[in-house]
Amino acid sequence: MHGGRRAALAAAVVVLAGCAAPDSDATQAEGQSWDQVLAEADGQTVSLWMYGGDEAGNAYVDDVLTPAAADLGVTLRRVPVAETTEALDRVLDERQAGVADGEVDLVWVNGANFGTGKQAGAWLCGWADDLPNARYLAPDDPLLAEDFGTPVDACESPWHKAQFTLVYDSAAVPDPPTDLAGVLDWARANPGRFTYPAPPDFTGSVFVRQVLTNVAADDVPLDYSADAFDEVTPPLWDVLRELRPSLWREGRDQPTSQQELDRLYADGEVAMTMTYGPATLTDLVADGTFPPTTRVLTLDDGTFGNASFLALPASSGSQAGAQVVADLALSPAQQVAKADPPTWGQFTVLDLDLLPAADREAFDRLPASPVVPPFEELSANARPELSAAWVPPLDDGWRREVLGS
Amino acid sequence: MTALRRLTGVGLAAWFLLPLVPLVLWAAADVWRAPAALPQQWGSSGWSAAAAAGGWAAAGRSLGLAAVVAVLGTLLGAAAAAALDGGRLRAPRTITALLLAPVALPPLAVALGLDVLLLRLGVPAPVGVVAVLTVAALPYTTYALRVALAGMDRGYAEEARLLGATPAVVWRRVRLPLLAPAVATAALLAFLVGWSDYVVTLTVGGGQLVTLPLLLGSAASGVGDEPTVAALALSAVLPPLAAALLVARLARGRTG
Known part of the structure; x- marks a missing residue:
């Protein structure tokens, strides 16, 4: 932390100082x-x-x-x-x-x-x-x-390679959604059974970007600009604000890390978790950390890779x-x-x-893993990540627009 | 009065020991899924995983580092305390403030700032770690020994002198035994500084000294390895606890 x-400070210094020594x-x-x-x-x-x-x-x-x-x-x-x-x-x-x-x-x-x-x-x-x-x-x-x-x-x-992946307990979600909009619908229909880590946690931040690409009217440009941000984010904040009362504990206690979300999932508090490293799921199920009915939720609209x-x-x-x-x-x-x-x-x-x-x-x-489908299936319709410059403004925006609301 | 005292004692013991209970349980668990109050399957998988992760070697490095910091920190702290106690220093307050400064400075800022300097000077990484941690230990050792020196009853030493003891004998037979509990306390505090450090050992040490806190910190950043993390955490907590009890007994034995 x-x-x-x-590191962020160093980056800022490098940016501000341009060609200051040591030469970059x-x-x-x-x-x-x-x-x-x-x-x-x-x-x-x-x-x-x-x-x-x-x-x-x-x-x-x-x-x-x-x-x-x-x-x-x-x-x-x-x-x-x-x-x-x-x-x-x-x-x-x-x-x-x-x-x-x-x-x-x-x-x-x-x-x-x-x-x-x-x-x-x-x-x-x-x-x-x-x-x-x-x-x-x-x-x-x-x-x-x-x-x-x-x-x-x-x-x-x-x-x-890694693929952002949503994970669910098939015992708790017998009829899983097939796209991200469906996941949000499911969360609203099952209050308290879904949550996501609060940005700036890495995984929570990816989830917010994933929702962004889903709700934005046009394609989100990979390169960040303040204009693009102002154009594509308002519907994102609307959706996340509206989702908040349906989250675990009405969104008052959001997990601050993927580890915390994983624990909530392992304890059966929530029915879904998410990870950028689905490869570890097989082991987490095998060693009993996650329930044996854990499955990967493949989304038709694809996820970040x-x-x-x-x-x-x-x-x-x-x-x-x-x-x-x-x-x-x-x-x-x-x-x-x-x-x-x-x-x-x-x-x-x-x-x-x-x-x-x-x-x-x-x-x-x-x-073959009983939990994780083959990578070709998992990475179908994979999207390359947005530029890293998107991440801090989105994290800040989430705090201001969703948490502060 | 004694009832209140006993209550305080029990309360303090609970305050320190209760957080260790889940740690002890996790370290003895192979499988422990919520909401069960106790592990479903007991075992030593955490300990074997901790050993496989290099736990023994890390504990050895931690012990070596802490011991060196304890010895250097106590010797330098004793020298500083003796100089301050002599009353012949020109600016004792400034010097005291300088010696205590490391407590006020965030170790992270110090570590990162000094790292570049030590690298420029070409100081070998382990030497840099020992030097920075010894300075970080000085406030504690200086303070502990300074208080002990100030509170020492000088009557004994004067008596011994009157009875014909040389200054060297007075030091060895009178002053040192009187100071022993304070020296032990100072050494323990310096030991703890070396034993528990993370950021200086990693950054200034350049990863050469993978000590227990480094192993524990990196293991604890993941999920699903709770028995391993608990085993590492207990290995990190128990030796200082044993040393503290030993010092407490020593101090009580001397004064009681």
Whole structure:
């Protein structure tokens, strides 16, 4: 939280100061051959800073990715953080101090954290497209070209995809709605059985954007402008204001995080929850946190999708090693291992049509989840995320127009 | 009077121990779904997951860091307290205010501000962490020892001098035993500063020292791992609690 404020401040300073020192031009990779990179990486230690609140993710990195990196001569160290902004803070400090052998070699990142770092020139750029396994990425994939509106520019390498997903208990909702308008109707017809996390919580914020794209008369432009905001948001506030008395506890106590909403759902207080990481649902059901009747609500009008990435700070002292790990993480073998629900269940960024037959079959052999439909179905009609610049005005607007009403 | 005192004691104990009850239950639970009052399935899955997450190594790092901060913080605090007690300092109030300043400054601001400076100076990350945390511990150690020095009955030392003890012997045999409870308290407080820190260890430490609070903080930011988080939280709470009880007993033994 504090980290977020600081990262936001850093972003503001960078914006205000324009070209103030340290210069915010992106550092470009040196364009070595892959053999040179491999040779240089041998013996390096790579510190991967990542959100540590996902036990399956931690176990995948420790038990699957790290041994595979060791086979390539790279020692992978995982640094668990409560929030990705804490990693960004350290990167910005190292950049400000002009450090060339920093302690952060890779960061699991996307969205505003990537954008802030890019604005500050904190990432190494121009390397991700040259990774050997990048040939399995679809060149026209909109989720990989822009990260919440910030052009990726090969400053980060894709790791997995996520799909905003509504989740319901089929025992409590026998006749589930099929589009977002239907969900809002259901919430109004069943007072107290639905709620969403209050923005600026990440998931609550996505829900508000999802409703926005649903109620706006025209398509919401991906790029933010004050004019577009004033034009498209009034119906959004009307709908959310009107929804509020039907929420859990009449909307007086809205959960402040997805975790709180998940607990309400796990305790049976509400009949629906929502997540940007549906891959974890299979496990949450298997270990009994969520009821066995938990199902994913696929919406005909589609939901937001995004990708998360591995970014390489320009201040890293193990850039070759970091590139080798990012390439390894992108390899079909690692992507399929990671997609297996008991391992982690993260959706692949690879285009299965570009894979060699044997690798494609490995993906086909993945067990079907009783809770989560296959990614193709889940991501049908997926929309790329709005630019990150939309998020703060929408969060503020929600507080003013919906909470303050 | 004694009834009131006992009531206060019970109330205080409840105040401190009640929050630990769900923690203890979660740490011994494999499955615990609401609205059940008690876990449906007992077990040690939280502890094995905490160990698999590197709990032991993290506890070792926490212990090492806290011990170093305790030793340095107590020694420097003792030196500061002795200098202030001697009454020969020119601006004792300014110096006291400076020594106590870390309590008033938010550790986050200090950590982030100093991080860039320490990086520019090329100070190795673990050294930076120890230095910043030792300074953060100084207010507590200085205050505890300063109060003890001021309240010490000088009669004993004078008596010993009159009986022919050298200054060194007076220190070793009279003053130090009188000060021992305060030294133990100061060391405990400094230990706690090192043991419980999150932001300095992470930011200034550059992720090199993954201590228990780092492991706990990152684990607690997720959902569904309550037994693991509870096991980590108990591991973080119990050692300082044991140390505090030990110090309390030591202090009572000396004065009683």
